[in-house]
Amino acid sequence: MHHQIVRRAGAERETAWVLLASAAIIACAVAAVGLRPAPPPEPVAAAHQIDSRTGLTSAEQGLHADLKVAGAEIAALLRETGAAPKPAELAAQALPPFARDTSATARGSHAWTLAEAGHGVAYAGVSAAPELAGSMVLVLDTHGKDHAEPQVWLKRAAEAPPPGLDEKTLAAAGWKQVTATFTAGVTR
Amino acid sequence: MTSDTMNGTTMNRRRFLAAAAATGLVGAAGGARAAVPQRFGVTLHPYYSYVANVVGNLAEVVPIIPSGFNPHAYEPRPEDILRIGSLDAIVLNGIGHDDFAGRMIAASSKPALPVVEANADVPLLPAAGSAARASGKVVNPHTFLSITGAVLQVATIARELGRLDPANAESYAANARAYSRRLRLLRADALGKLASAGDARLRVATIHGAYDYLLREFGLEVAAVVEPAHGIEPSPAQLAETIRTMRALDVQVIFSELNFPSAYVDTIRRETGIRLYAFSHIAHGDYAADLFEREMTRNMDTLVQAMLEAKP
Structure with missing residues (x-):
């Protein structure tokens, strides 16, 4: 006698395969997301630092950029002549922010003086309008082996920096070191 | 000679040979490599001016986008990608105005082409527009539309190109300073009128x-x-x-x-x-x-x- 088992009409097996496939896809996705490296943590600014992009007024941002240029130029002049140029000499060369022009007036009319710092020279600019731009100091390390990057410090008050001009004294007196970070294009 | 310097020499020789092989110069140029002017690529008009003033006639400046193309709407073309293969280095804005360049270099015959990030030392400003400002990640890429931004970039370009082409490093640095002084005087003139x-x-x-x-x-x-x-x-x-x-x-x-x-x-x-x-x-x-x-x-x-x- 011939027996044949006929399965009843239904889609259980197909459903099971589809569910299995879905589970596999979800598992893959979870694994991919889980294993993807997390973005590098944002560098956290120290308490005595301030970010030039987000922490400064527009006048301070302009001054900071100019001081970076001036730092490089002063370092070159130091190498050539061996003496630190006076602010008046830099102003005569039209080097911002030392030059007495409309821009200097619009950005707080800083009065610049040359000061001896612990390991080099510094240029202190006392602001006449701290609400526009705070007082600033450009510190150049001339004794280091490889002439460190010029540093720019800021305090939102019309006051001169404390003598000594090293990191600790400046930070203790409420000055903030201006930092700048490079961010590559987001669509690169 | 100390072992350190010997190691350094071997390393340099290896690097040189690798670079020479990559540019197909082994045998053909051999030791005359230094005499061949380097070719530095640029993407945007201001960078052509910067690099041309830094290198003078000691190297060749090669725009990878033909003039007449708007960099805002530029789509890389095969012939432009081909041109990258002939370069020794490329100078980029790198912060959003020539983001197409990275993909072009990757697709070129020289994916390891040295890149000079002109904006490495420029204090960047946030991009305009509320969305960009909220995230804080997007910067305003137009550093080349200012004198200070230009001077900072010219210094970086001269330093980095000098590293890649040490024989001319001093000339590059001197040219960069003279150019920066000229740019500074342009700004001083304008401010004088004010x-x-x-x-x-x-x-x-x-x-x-x-x-x-x-x-x-x-x-x-x-x-x-x-x-x-x-x-x-x-x-x-x-x-x-x-x-x-x-x-x-x-x-x-x-x-x-x-x-x-x-x-x-x-x-x-x-x-x-x-x-x-x-x-x-x-x-x-x-x-x-x-x-x-x-x-x-x-x-x-x-x-x-x-x-x-x-x-x-």
């Missing part, structure tokens, strides 16, 4: 968020940017909102862009009665060593004129 303007505190709006760096040099702050991004014209609702904002902000001057379709700029001018001036984005015309100086002189003249005319 001496009579007194304490002109202008409230400024721009049609394109490209001029923050330039205006900041003159102590001006941008109160509003009308266009949210390049090539995106505001909808009528946005336009109405912008006009309301400008009236509320009491903006005195609007800076637009040369070669810009200005139907809606005219609308803003008509509705608000605010004076309008046009800056050059330095993205048009033939590549030339003096292009940056010419166009920036014109930009600063425009700015001076705006500030003098806005004088109460």
Whole structure:
């Protein structure tokens, strides 16, 4: 006698395969997301630092950029002549922010003086309008082996920096070191 | 000779051979490598001027985008990618204005081409527009539209190209300083003309968020940017909102862009009665060593004129 088992009409097996496939896809996705490296943590600014992009007024941002240029130029002049140029000499060369022009007036009319710092020279600019731009100091390390990057410090008050001009004294007196970070294009 | 220096020499020789093999120069040029002028690529007009002034006639500057293409709407073409294969290094803006270049280099025959990040030392400003500002990640890539931004980039370019081409490093550094001094005097000239303007505190709006760096040099702050991004014209609702904002902000001057379709700029001018001036984005015309100086002189003249005319 011939027996044949006929399965009843239904889609259980197909459903099971589809569910299995879905589970596999979800598992893959979870694994991919889980294993993807997390973005590098944002560098956290120290308490005595301030970010030039987000922490400064527009006048301070302009001054900071100019001081970076001036730092490089002063370092070159130091190498050539061996003496630190006076602010008046830099102003005569039209080097911002030392030059007495409309821009200097619009950005707080800083009065610049040359000061001896612990390991080099510094240029202190006392602001006449701290609400526009705070007082600033450009510190150049001339004794280091490889002439460190010029540093720019800021305090939102019309006051001169404390003598000594090293990191600790400046930070203790409420000055903030201006930092700048490079961010590559987001669509690169 | 210490073992350190010997190791260094071996390493340098290995590196040199690898570089020579990559450029197909082994045998053909051999030790005469230094005599062959290097080829440095650039993507944007101002960078052509920077690099051309830094290298003088000691190296060749190669624009990878032919003049006449707008970098804002540029799509890489095979012949441009091919050109990258002939370069020794490339100088990039790298912060958003030539992001296509990275993919072009990757697709070229020299994916390991040395890249000079011109903006590595420039204090960057946040991009214009509320979305960009909120995330804080997107920066304004138009550092090349200012004198200070240019001087900082020229210094970086000279230093990095000097590292890649040590035989000419000193000349590059000297050229860069002379060029920077010239640029500085352009700015001093412009500011000299403003001496009579007194304490002109202008409230400024721009049609394109490209001029923050330039205006900041003159102590001006941008109160509003009308266009949210390049090539995106505001909808009528946005336009109405912008006009309301400008009236509320009491903006005195609007800076637009040369070669810009200005139907809606005219609308803003008509509705608000605010004076309008046009800056050059330095993205048009033939590549030339003096292009940056010419166009920036014109930009600063425009700015001076705006500030003098806005004088109460």
